[in-house]
Structures are given as structure tokens and as C-alpha cells.
Amino acid sequence: MGEVKKLKTREEISSECKWDIEKVYATNEAWEKDFEILKKKAEKIKDFSGKLSQPTVLLDYFKVKEDISRLADKLFIFAHLKSDEDRANSTYQSLKDKIDTYLAELRSLGAFFVPEILSLPEDYIEKSIAEVKDLEMYKFLLEDILKMKPHVLSKELEELVASVSDCLEAPGNIFSMLTNADMTFPIIKDESGNDIELTEGNYSGFVRSKDRSVREAAFKALFSAYDKFKNTIATSLTSSIKNNVFIAKTRKYSSALESSLKPNNIPLEVYDNAINTINSNIESLHRYVRIKKKLLGLEEIHMYDLYVPVIDIEKENIEFKKGVEIVKEGLHPLGKEYLSIFDEGIKEGWIDVYENKGKRGGAYSWGCYDTMPYVLLNYNNDLNDVSTLAHEMGHSIHSYYSRKTQPYIYADYELFCAEVASTTNEALLIHYLINRETQKSKKLYLINQELEQIRTTVFRQLMFAEFEKITHESIEKGNPLTAKDLCSIWHELNVKYFGPDMIVDEEIDMEWARIPHFYSDFYVYQYATGYAAASAFAKSILEQGNEAVNKYIGFLKSGGSDYPINILKKAGVDMTTPAPLEATLQRFNELLDMLEQ
Known part of the structure; x- marks a missing residue:
């Protein structure tokens, strides 16, 4: 051992x-x-x-x-x-x-x-x-x-x-303390048979493992840990939802959804249209599952098979400094000024790079008008961590431009715009990686990576959004939700989204319990709308050059000086229509065609 x-x-x-x-x-x-x-x-x-x-x-x-x-x-x-x-x-x-x-x-x-x-x-x-x-x-x-x-x-x-x-805010704080400080996860074996302490930070690596027994073990170990606390976490989540409903009623909104969207002048139809559009195109995700099952050579495809790349290539160990260079190359179309700000962030200590005992999991960009835009990472030397670096620096450079350009009162951009800059960086990076690759297997691997970006950022987040809508509406109607109810809702959504070829393992029923964004009401749908807007920006930047870059930088500088819908519209992206999301789904289908060839 x-x-x-x-x-x-x-x-x-x-x-x-x-x-x-x-x-x-x-x-x-x-x-x-x-x-x-x-x-x-x-x-x-x-x-x-x-x-x-x-x-x-x-x-x-x-x-x-x-x-x-x-x-x-x-x-x-x-x-x-x-x-x-x-x-x-x-x-x-x-x-x-x-x-x-x-x-x-x-x-x-x-x-x-x-x-x-x-x-x-x-x-x-x-x-x-x-x-x-x-x-x-x-x-x-x-x-x-x-x-x-x-x-x-x-x-x-x-x-x-x-x-x-x-x-x-207590429910969110309780959830955070429980899952980041108090919960511990089992020891599992890696591909070499070594005993490894499972964490939220290293889970993503294990669930992408080429060794199916490793990803299955990590999957079951992670959700077994959450299952032990299911009643506590269900109480914290439903308490958070009740707080949202309380505030909505107190402020005379018709629903918690209206309470969340109306202050930013976002029509409720934007939320509903996003869910309806994804449901109308759900067969594309079912097709992806079928193709993945075939390419992986599986008789049955399980939830723990979702994240493993369909193309078998040797795992590349990308040290942080190399990751920085790859991101800079991918963001080259954004111009010298943007890259100089990126360099400043690396050199001036914006980033907390590696996981350590007790450190908060995940990644974020945070700061204020009089500080640097700080980035928390849990960098683990793989390609997904490189993409996360690009994503979080997108947030940070958005904040940098906004704070440099806008007065204090308008320096913070609204949540609806928050994921656009970060996802534009990811879109430019994956486009660069696919285009530069000459080896067929690696190119297909990267095509799968872009498919995964769309699956996780659009399909997955809108499934989350649908879960939020169902749970809020249930509590608004006076129907209590237990851990069993939440697991049932989550299970049914997974069955609908992943289709008849997917074995929806019972462990996945607990997945709702590990999503911190559910404590920020109706946040997650903005990953999907943000991705759609980002795809539109990336496409125009790559096709139109400086003119599109200038419009995009104008968006980054706008902060909260107008309503999000108007800021995006001025920069050339109209989110009141389903067109940006439909275009993203069209790209998903094009990538599926490439994968099948």
C-alpha cells in the first residue's frame, strides 16, 4: 500500500x-x-x-x-x-x-x-x-x-x-461551513493504487479518470459523504428558499423569481425562454450521451462516465506557469492592452493558486473598488484548471476595466453580465486550442472539451435553473420539501435531461446538496445566458477583429452604468431573443457532427 x-x-x-x-x-x-x-x-x-x-x-x-x-x-x-x-x-x-x-x-x-x-x-x-x-x-x-x-x-x-x-444569510453560511470545514471525504485509490484523501478539489480529476473503477469509486465516495448530511443540507437549502420567498412577499413581488430579476430590469421571459429553449433542444444532449456511450465502448453509460473524455489521450501535466502562457496565447485576439492587464494580475499577486488544507473549494474572482481583483483557484495541473484560470481572469479583468472606468456607484456589474467576460475567455481559449492542434486524437479530445463546456455551462446550469424554479414554486404554494423530495426532483430532471441511454445512478440524487450557487437565488441560469452572449462576442472578435474587440472592451468598461440587457444590446448582443442560445446549441450540434466523423 x-x-x-x-x-x-x-x-x-x-x-x-x-x-x-x-x-x-x-x-x-x-x-x-x-x-x-x-x-x-x-x-x-x-x-x-x-x-x-x-x-x-x-x-x-x-x-x-x-x-x-x-x-x-x-x-x-x-x-x-x-x-x-x-x-x-x-x-x-x-x-x-x-x-x-x-x-x-x-x-x-x-x-x-x-x-x-x-x-x-x-x-x-x-x-x-x-x-x-x-x-x-x-x-x-x-x-x-x-x-x-x-x-x-x-x-x-x-x-x-x-x-x-x-x-x-445564515443558511448559506451554515452550508459553507459544513461542506468546506466540517465534512470529510473517504480515502480512495488512484490509478496507481495509492490511497488518496478525496476532496472537492481533487474530485474533478478522479471523475475524469480513464480508469472506470477510479471514477466510480470517487463518485460513490463523494455522494455517500453528502448523503450522511442530507437532512441537514435539505433544511439549510429549504430555509434559504423560504428566505427568498419571504423577501419577495414582503416587497410585494408576485414571486421569488420576479423579486430576483425585476430589480435588474430583466424580463421574466428571459428565464422561462432559456428553460423552454433547452427543453426544446434536449434531444441534442441525448444524442451526445449516445455518441459518448459508443465512443467509450460501454454497454451501459452511468452518471460517473459523463466527465471522462471520449478520446483516450495521455494526461498532460500542465504546471501553472505553462498554463498562464497557454491562456495568454488563447486570449491574443483581445489585443495588447488586455494581455498587459493579464500580466499585471499574474505579477502583482492577484491569484491564490493551489489547494491547501481547509481552503475553500472551487474558484472565484472577488475584490472591491479599492483592492485588486483577487482570484481563488485550486489548481491541479490539468487542462480544466487552465480553462478555470482563463475564466476567473475574465471576471477579474472585467472588474479591472469597470473599476478603472466607472465611478464607485456604477463600478459593479450585475449578475446577468457577470459570466459573460469569463466565458468569452473560455470560448477564445478552446477555439485557439482546437485550431492549433494537428494531432487528430488531441483535436477530437479538444472538440469534446468544447462540447463539455456547452453541456456543463448551458444544459447543466439550465437544469439547475429548472430545479430552482420547481423548488421555489413548491414552497411558494405552501408545499414543504424534505431531503427525499429534493432527491426525487433531482432524479427526474436527470432522467429528462440525459435521456434513455443514461443509467441515472441513485447517488446522483444527492447532487443538489453540493451546489453552493443554490444559496444565491436564481443565479445559475445566468451561466447559460452568459455563455450564449460570450459565444456571440467570441465569434465576432475572431471574425471581425479590432472593431469587435473595441465593442467588447466597451462592454467590459460599462460596469453597472445601465441595465444588463441594455449594456449587452449596445455591444451587439440581444438577450431578449432566444437567438444567442439557439446559436450556441447549433454549435453544439456542429461539434457532435465533428465527433461522429
């Missing part, structure tokens, strides 16, 4: 492979000092209550609020990123809890703002801007508030909702 390979501790990871979060705060003491300053500054907000009818006072309010918010953002980012380095580190868990709790109080201090603006005369904004020209910058923000008038509560109720916001 080989030696069990243990995860490195945080201290064992070299500093050059860690993000430079100390650029935000060099010490915990500096953080504590700013936290005390924040609490003192925040008291100033109350002084503006009842005085916003004076345009000069309104302008002063915006300036004071920005100063306080930017300081709060820095404190929040530092505490959360340090906590994510090692979820078992109680020092940073304490800082995180401290700022999270205080931010709920801070939101309640400013809860008077929206109700007071809505109480003012209809022509107030226009007259105020005429009187104080510097208020012009806030016109879109103020007009957006007015559109939300039917859903804004009284000052007292807004304060109440703000004060309990930290409590409403």
Missing part, C-alpha cells in the same frame, strides 16, 4: 503561489483599527435622515456614503478572503463574522434613504440636477430607485429588513 498523500497546510504553500492580500491590510491590527474607524464614520449617515429634500445635502449624503461603503468593502474583502484561505482558522472566521454582523447594522443605518427619496415629488430629481450639476452622475441610480417604488417599504420596515439581513 502506498503512502497516503495529504493536502499541504497553508504554511507549506510558497508565498509566490498565494494572493497578496496583505496589500489590503498588512496586519490584523490594521484591520481592527479601520473597523473602529468605520463604526465611527457610519454614525454620520443618520444625520442625513429627513434632510434629503435639499439637493446640496443629497450630494453630501452620496459622498459620505461612498466613503463609508468603500471602507466597509475593504474590511469585508480582507476578512472573507483570509477566511477562505483556511476555513478552520478561527482568527479569520472571527473577523469575517464581525464584519458580516456589523454590515447588517450598517445597512439598517442607511435604510431611510430609499423610502425618503420615494416620498419626494416626482420632479424632484430633475429639479435637483438643474440646481446642483454634480448630482447628474447619480441620475441613473435615482431613476432606478423610482422604478422600484411599488416594492419599497416604509422607513421602519426597511430598517427591520436590513437589520435581519445577516440572519437571512
Whole structure:
């Protein structure tokens, strides 16, 4: 029996492979000092209550609020990123809890703002801007508030909702702590017979293994661990859904879905059309399963066979530095300026590269107006990790452009646009990899990789979106959902999506329990719409060159200065139609044709 390979501790990871979060705060003491300053500054907000009818006072309010918010953002980012380095580190868990709790109080201090603006005369904004020209910058923000008038509560109720916001986030926090810090996974054997500690970080590698017994063992081990906590996780998820429904009802929306989409001016039809479009084209996914089953030479295809490449090539060990170079080559069509920002991110410590004991799983890009856009990875030296690097740097460079171009109040892009830049990078990368490859087997492998991108980002995420819609509507109707109910819904969706050739193993019924995005209401459908928009951008960049790049960079610079649908439309992508998603599905079918040839 080989030696069990243990995860490195945080201290064992070299500093050059860690993000430079100390650029935000060099010490915990500096953080504590700013936290005390924040609490003192925040008291100033109350002084503006009842005085916003004076345009000069309104302008002063915006300036004071920005100063306080930017300081709060820095404190929040530092505490959360340090906590994510090692979820078992109680020092940073304490800082995180401290700022999270205080931010709920801070939101309640400013809860008077929206109700007071809505109480003012209809022509107030226009007259105020005429009187104080510097208020012009806030016109879109103020007009957006007015559109939300039917859903804004009284000052007292807004304060109440703000004060309990930290409590409403509890289900997601409980899920995160359980799955990242407290849960442990079994030991399994790798392809060489070595005992390996299974983690969420290395699971993706095992489930892609050419050795079927390895991927089956990893699959069963992972979901057996979740199954032990199914009732706890079901309670946390349904509590989160109930919170969404509570907020929707409190704010007088017709549904939790409307509550999520309407503030960003996204028509509900965009969500429903996406699910309907994918259901109308579900046979394409069934065809993929049939082809995969045939190419893998399987009598039966199981859920744990989904991620293994259909073409058998030797696994390439791609060290991080090599991965960086591959991504840069793939992103070459975006031009020198974009690549120079990418280089800056690598050199200036944006990225936390490798997995360590206690580190949050997965990957993300995060930061604020006054920090770098930080990237968390769990890089494991394979091609999927290279793609993840491209994806997360897409987010980060989007944030970089947005924060450099927009004022603070419009620097954050909305969720509907959030996955577009990241997925455009992935689309450009896979196009580059397919085009440069001369070896037939590797080319087919890469074609399969693009098929997998579409399967996981479009089909899979819209299956997730359908699950969210079913579960929210069930609770809205007063029907409780147990772990058994959630498993049943998930099973039926897998049967529908993967078709008659797929053996839908009972272990997959627990998969809903490991999806952190379900704690961000109606987020996942935006991966699919984002992929569709990204495909449109990538196609135009490759076919039209500089003109398309300039439009795309304009999109990256727009931040939240307009509604997402409008920002994309200005850049040439209309998401109110099914056309972008249909074009993506057409590409999926073209790739299937290539695979069958």
C-alpha cells in the first residue's frame, strides 16, 4: 500500500503561489483599527435622515456614503478572503463574522434613504440636477430607485429588513461551513493504487479518470459523504428558499423569481425562454450521451462516465506557469492592452493558486473598488484548471476595466453580465486550442472539451435553473420539501435531461446538496445566458477583429452604468431573443457532427 498523500497546510504553500492580500491590510491590527474607524464614520449617515429634500445635502449624503461603503468593502474583502484561505482558522472566521454582523447594522443605518427619496415629488430629481450639476452622475441610480417604488417599504420596515439581513444569510453560511470545514471525504485509490484523501478539489480529476473503477469509486465516495448530511443540507437549502420567498412577499413581488430579476430590469421571459429553449433542444444532449456511450465502448453509460473524455489521450501535466502562457496565447485576439492587464494580475499577486488544507473549494474572482481583483483557484495541473484560470481572469479583468472606468456607484456589474467576460475567455481559449492542434486524437479530445463546456455551462446550469424554479414554486404554494423530495426532483430532471441511454445512478440524487450557487437565488441560469452572449462576442472578435474587440472592451468598461440587457444590446448582443442560445446549441450540434466523423 502506498503512502497516503495529504493536502499541504497553508504554511507549506510558497508565498509566490498565494494572493497578496496583505496589500489590503498588512496586519490584523490594521484591520481592527479601520473597523473602529468605520463604526465611527457610519454614525454620520443618520444625520442625513429627513434632510434629503435639499439637493446640496443629497450630494453630501452620496459622498459620505461612498466613503463609508468603500471602507466597509475593504474590511469585508480582507476578512472573507483570509477566511477562505483556511476555513478552520478561527482568527479569520472571527473577523469575517464581525464584519458580516456589523454590515447588517450598517445597512439598517442607511435604510431611510430609499423610502425618503420615494416620498419626494416626482420632479424632484430633475429639479435637483438643474440646481446642483454634480448630482447628474447619480441620475441613473435615482431613476432606478423610482422604478422600484411599488416594492419599497416604509422607513421602519426597511430598517427591520436590513437589520435581519445577516440572519437571512445564515443558511448559506451554515452550508459553507459544513461542506468546506466540517465534512470529510473517504480515502480512495488512484490509478496507481495509492490511497488518496478525496476532496472537492481533487474530485474533478478522479471523475475524469480513464480508469472506470477510479471514477466510480470517487463518485460513490463523494455522494455517500453528502448523503450522511442530507437532512441537514435539505433544511439549510429549504430555509434559504423560504428566505427568498419571504423577501419577495414582503416587497410585494408576485414571486421569488420576479423579486430576483425585476430589480435588474430583466424580463421574466428571459428565464422561462432559456428553460423552454433547452427543453426544446434536449434531444441534442441525448444524442451526445449516445455518441459518448459508443465512443467509450460501454454497454451501459452511468452518471460517473459523463466527465471522462471520449478520446483516450495521455494526461498532460500542465504546471501553472505553462498554463498562464497557454491562456495568454488563447486570449491574443483581445489585443495588447488586455494581455498587459493579464500580466499585471499574474505579477502583482492577484491569484491564490493551489489547494491547501481547509481552503475553500472551487474558484472565484472577488475584490472591491479599492483592492485588486483577487482570484481563488485550486489548481491541479490539468487542462480544466487552465480553462478555470482563463475564466476567473475574465471576471477579474472585467472588474479591472469597470473599476478603472466607472465611478464607485456604477463600478459593479450585475449578475446577468457577470459570466459573460469569463466565458468569452473560455470560448477564445478552446477555439485557439482546437485550431492549433494537428494531432487528430488531441483535436477530437479538444472538440469534446468544447462540447463539455456547452453541456456543463448551458444544459447543466439550465437544469439547475429548472430545479430552482420547481423548488421555489413548491414552497411558494405552501408545499414543504424534505431531503427525499429534493432527491426525487433531482432524479427526474436527470432522467429528462440525459435521456434513455443514461443509467441515472441513485447517488446522483444527492447532487443538489453540493451546489453552493443554490444559496444565491436564481443565479445559475445566468451561466447559460452568459455563455450564449460570450459565444456571440467570441465569434465576432475572431471574425471581425479590432472593431469587435473595441465593442467588447466597451462592454467590459460599462460596469453597472445601465441595465444588463441594455449594456449587452449596445455591444451587439440581444438577450431578449432566444437567438444567442439557439446559436450556441447549433454549435453544439456542429461539434457532435465533428465527433461522429
